[in-house]
Amino acid sequence: MSYNIEIARHAGFCFGVKRAYDMVLEALKTDNSLYMLGDLIHNKRVVNELTEMGAKVINSLEGVNDGTLVIRAHGIPIEELKVAQTKGFKIVDATCPYVKIPQKGALKLSQEGYFIVVVGDKAHPEIDSIVSYLNSENFIVTKNISDLNYEFFKKHPKIGVIAQTTLPLQTLQEIISHSLNYAKEINIINSICDATFIRQEETLELARRADCMIILGGKHSANTTRLKELSNVYCSNTHHIESEQELEVDWFKNVNHIGISAGASTPDAQIEMVRQYIISILEQI
Numbered sequence: 001m002s003y004n005i006e007i008a009r010h011a012g013f014c015f016g017v018k019r020a021y022d023m024v025l026e027a028l029k030t031d032n033s034l035y036m037l038g039d040l041i042h043n044k045r046v047v048n049e050l051t052e053m054g055a056k057v058i059n060s061l062e063g064v065n066d067g068t069l070v071i072r073a074h075g076i077p078i079e080e081l082k083v084a085q086t087k088g089f090k091i092v093d094a095t096c097p098y099v100k101i102p103q104k105g106a107l108k109l110s111q112e113g114y115f116i117v118v119v120g121d122k123a124h125p126e127i128d129s130i131v132s133y134l135n136s137e138n139f140i141v142t143k144n145i146s147d148l149n150y151e152f153f154k155k156h157p158k159i160g161v162i163a164q165t166t167l168p169l170q171t172l173q174e175i176i177s178h179s180l181n182y183a184k185e186i187n188i189i190n191s192i193c194d195a196t197f198i199r200q201e202e203t204l205e206l207a208r209r210a211d212c213m214i215i216l217g218g219k220h221s222a223n224t225t226r227l228k229e230l231s232n233v234y235c236s237n238t239h240h241i242e243s244e245q246e247l248e249v250d251w252f253k254n255v256n257h258i259g260i261s262a263g264a265s266t267p268d269a270q271i272e273m274v275r276q277y278i279i280s281i282l283e284q285i
């Protein structure tokens, strides 16, 4: 049986995640008490690997008073950062520089008198870190145009718009285009990260040509879930997995061209493991 397995060119670790991962590895060389507040990145296997090397995952600063604290790639709320500084932690700030753009942008626009529309997912840690810079009366987090109705703009005619870095461009475009019907003034900071856009475009392009698409990455990772949704548009035989153990033989029957794409928190080694596993399945069919 002849087959072709093609890996999307930019699949895997993005700049910010690689930077955070490398910073932890570097800190582990010298620091014995190293804590990661929340998951450093959305990839259980990578986080487990780091904990095996000595890093500890904590979900709050309660009961932990010293040591080295790594700030995850998605950032943490400013209040938490201040508590960590007050406690005297050595801070390793692995917040992605591109996540600092919406953090600082939201604060700037708010100081300039705009009501802030944060376009993104309410439960996402990056959004928690962005809105922590704002007064709770002075922003809304939404992706739905229905939240931005006539009544809303009557109260807030002048809005500043900030986007979650992993937001699909189309969602931002819809929000802006809708808001133009009502707003008196709109100031936009396009904080969508290129890494996300490039991965999405490549995944779409690969899905157009492939008979089967494997999307590798955390089930809780927003950017990986989005890759799966996009891939599904052109290739219904698309599967989102976290590890090669989830691959099923049936997916590869009567299939010649297999595409692999991966979220920004997936290291190359995991992609290669999946590729090898697919080869072993194909050789049995």
Ligand code: SF4
Residues within 6 Å of the ligand: 014, 015, 016, 017, 073, 074, 096, 097, 098, 099, 165, 166, 193, 194, 195, 196, 264
């Ligand atoms: S996706 Fe972009 S913003 Fe998010 S961590 Fe990666 S490089 Fe940074």
